[in-house]
């Protein structure tokens with residue numbers, strides 16, 4: 001018996017069951033819910049459909065999800081290293097920030113596979129053994145035209161990493177990276193909340209978010225000891 005026959009049989013069974021209820025006559029509907037009710041109904045359906053499209057489907061289409069090449073457990077490593085975050089994210093002597101760690105910072109402990117974790121095995125066989133840097137996806141990465149300095153914020157401004165990055169540094173697993181298909185930026189720049197509500201200081205990092213915090217802290221970028229001014233304080 002083909003699947004089509006089976007389907008016919010099922011729908012025949014359905015028909016039998018439904019024939020027990022009397023057929024509904026559209027004419028016998030409650031007069032109170034006439035044309036007005038139908039219009040309201042269509043209005044609500046249309047509204048719900050556009051809300052779903054704008055709030056659920058569009059953001060899903062706009063962002064493509066990418067897994068990190070290797071998962072990384074911050075909580076585990078923070079216990080193993082000596083200088084906490086600075087073991088991997090530090091300032092060089094010239095004041096520049098090291099950013100995402102290089103393979104050289106991992107090799108002392110990962111020349112060989114230490115344990116059973118499949119992520120460690122992947123890291124050692126695919127990257128350490130081949131001398132290949134891990135192409136980490138940077139959640140906070142700004143467009144190339146933006147100039148940002150960690151030392152100004154972390155040392156001079158005495159700000160905590162959490163203020164701008166949230167709790168990535170204490171996490172057990174790296175979250176999925178979401179890339180905006182139009183701009184190519186990380187979703188962390190525009191944020192998750194499309195209504196624009198910001199619950200935490202790290203929810204979003206658009207131009208206005210930089211500027212809002214500067215205003216709150218009375219940072220006068222024009223008085224900053226640089227030869228750049230106005231827009232060029234933050235733009236190359």
Ligand code: HEC
Pocket residue numbers: 072074077078081084085086087088089100101136137138139140141161162165168169170174
């Ligand atoms: C053993 C090394 C190591 C230590 C120690 C470490 N990190 Fe990391 N961290 C990494 C690696 C590897 C990544 C790369 C993942 C990525 O691209 O986000 C990363 C990424 C990050 C990021 C995300 C950057 C971005 O936007 O993608 C933040 C924020 C961060 N670390 C903060 C911290 C803080 C805070 C601490 C201390 C509490 C810390 N890290 C300790 C290795 C380390």
Ligand code: HEC
Pocket residue numbers: 070071072073074076077080081088101102105106107108109110114115116117119120123
């Ligand atoms: C101080 C030593 C030390 C350093 C430095 C270190 N690791 Fe580890 N790492 C370990 C140990 C120990 C484990 C646990 C292995 C096990 O028992 O599964 C581990 C586990 C891992 C794992 C598997 C668990 C997880 O995090 O998902 C990955 C991947 C990893 N390390 C990557 C890195 C990378 C990348 C760096 C450099 C940025 C690094 N490690 C630096 C000691 C270290």
Ligand code: HEC
Pocket residue numbers: 085089098099100138140141142143146147148150153154159160161162163164165205
């Ligand atoms: C005032 C906000 C702010 C603070 C505070 C801050 N960061 Fe960042 N961080 C950023 C921004 C913005 C970027 C993206 C810079 C870019 O793309 O040019 C970034 C990028 C990074 C990166 C990725 C760098 C790369 O290689 O591209 C790491 C890792 C990182 N931050 C870790 C930290 C750690 C660790 C701390 C605390 C010691 C910290 N940040 C404090 C805003 C901040």
Ligand code: HEC
Pocket residue numbers: 142146147148149152153156157163164201205206209210211213214217219221224225226233234
């Ligand atoms: C949570 C608050 C906060 C956020 C968010 C923030 N900043 Fe700042 N920024 C500061 C403070 C405070 C200073 C002044 C630090 C000092 O010199 O004491 C500063 C200083 C600066 C300076 C001057 C650095 C110099 O040359 O001395 C630049 C440039 C700058 N910020 C760019 C940015 C950009 C770009 C962003 C967004 C990607 C940003 N900031 C986000 C608080 C913030």
Ligand code: HEC
Pocket residue numbers: 142143145146189205206207208210211214221230231232233234235
């Ligand atoms: C406090 C730092 C800061 C200052 C000052 C600033 N910008 Fe920006 N600007 C940013 C950041 C961060 C972004 C990227 C995030 C975004 O698109 O909001 C950006 C993005 C832009 C973009 C979009 C570029 C792109 O690739 O999407 C334009 C255009 C721009 N800025 C123009 C200006 C002009 C013009 C001024 C001066 C009136 C200015 N900015 C001053 C931080 C700043």
